[in-house]
Amino acid sequence: MSFDALTFGRLRCFTSRERSLLILSIISSLIYFLTQRWHLFPASVILKALGMAPLALIAFRLWSAEGKTDPARRDLIILGLALSFSCLGDIFLDLGSSRFFIHGLSSFLVAHLIYIVLFYRSWKRPLRPSFSQLILLILILIYSLLMANWLSPSLGAFANPVMIYVCVITAMVLSSILAGFSKPWIWIGAVLFLISDSIIAAGKFKGGVPFRDILVWSTYYIGQYGIAIGYLHEKLGEKKSL
Template sequence: MRKIILILFVIVAAINLTSQIIGNSDLAFYSKPFLMPLLMIYFAVSSTEKSSLLNFGLLALLFSWIGDVVLMFQDRGELYFMLGLGSFLVAHLIYIYTYKKARWQEEENGLLPTQRIRYVFILVLAGCGLVYVLLPKLGDLMVPVIIYASVIVAMAIFALNRFGYTSQASFGFIFFGAVLFMMSDSILAINKFMEPLPIAGFWIMFTYILAQFTIVQGLLLHKKRVPTL
């Protein structure tokens, strides 16, 4: 069952990405709503235990799906963009909480304080830099975009702070996914508010799909630490 769902997810993702390249808007439109539900099913059947970690992960994917669907109609009015932005904002907040739960209580070979500050600074600088560039173009959306950018940077920082509190594989997948999420939203923002980018739809969806998948994989790879006697 797990492999079948994964294959279906990959097929739908390939269809969506291909449609972005060839400019088939109908195919892109009708394939997009199936991505997150398939990933939710994959997450559920792959999890070895039914826990709050699974439940919150599924909830984040659910709000991501709502955001996906709502943003499909953003050309009908600014309200749809705001609702989509709000859905993803909630998804990121849930991911932040999920990352806090997907941690060991005791640290093992974690980052040095100077390393942590350095990496956090890079993430904050990336978020602030993008907002600074976009500010003249945001208009009435300035406050919502700043709030959203702050939350997604916080999501990446919480992913970073799992280093040393989980396995290297779990940390790597989730942190990579968080950075990809930032990249996807950055491309979307530049394409929407500044100037159209070549095959922007492909790069937005490629980084987004890969981000969600790697985050799910990272959550699946997190295992509770067995106390040593």
């Protein structure tokens, strides 16, 4: 498999440094995936952070290279910020203490808000959703409403922050669909992000989710990877893309 396959096609201005960072992210995420059942603290925190931090660094590096003169790169700093807050949320959640849950929730809440800004900037004006987009929007809204209704009786003191979070992550997914990107990687990634957080919530407030850790990390990392690399490809990809 060529490196271009990892980035959904050839990316212009992707240097050996960016390639190394991407490989570091993939390898770290795989090691974390394979070892998370033992929760090898603090190695698990480091591995989890190294899954996301290199993606943020790639976005910042590509922005700083020519971002001040190339309009296609200016939004990359927003992508980098969203990935950075996601990395911070990963760290808080992996600390394992209930008192850090709200910190992790807050970090991801900020990440989703930043993603909303990022996707909104790509909306076509005037906004005219296609039939397939409308179907996706309705399905996501139904899913989120059902999930919120199912979780609600078990939330207790977390009711308000969790419901706010559900609204924001749903808005993030909807905004990614409405952006109408040329390839589906970004909105698919956003949907996987939503699924990952749904599994976390189900495990924490309902309990008994089979293969919870495996499902959470795989959907989360693939989702974030799809958003990050999909967006880079959207902005920097060559016309002869895969």
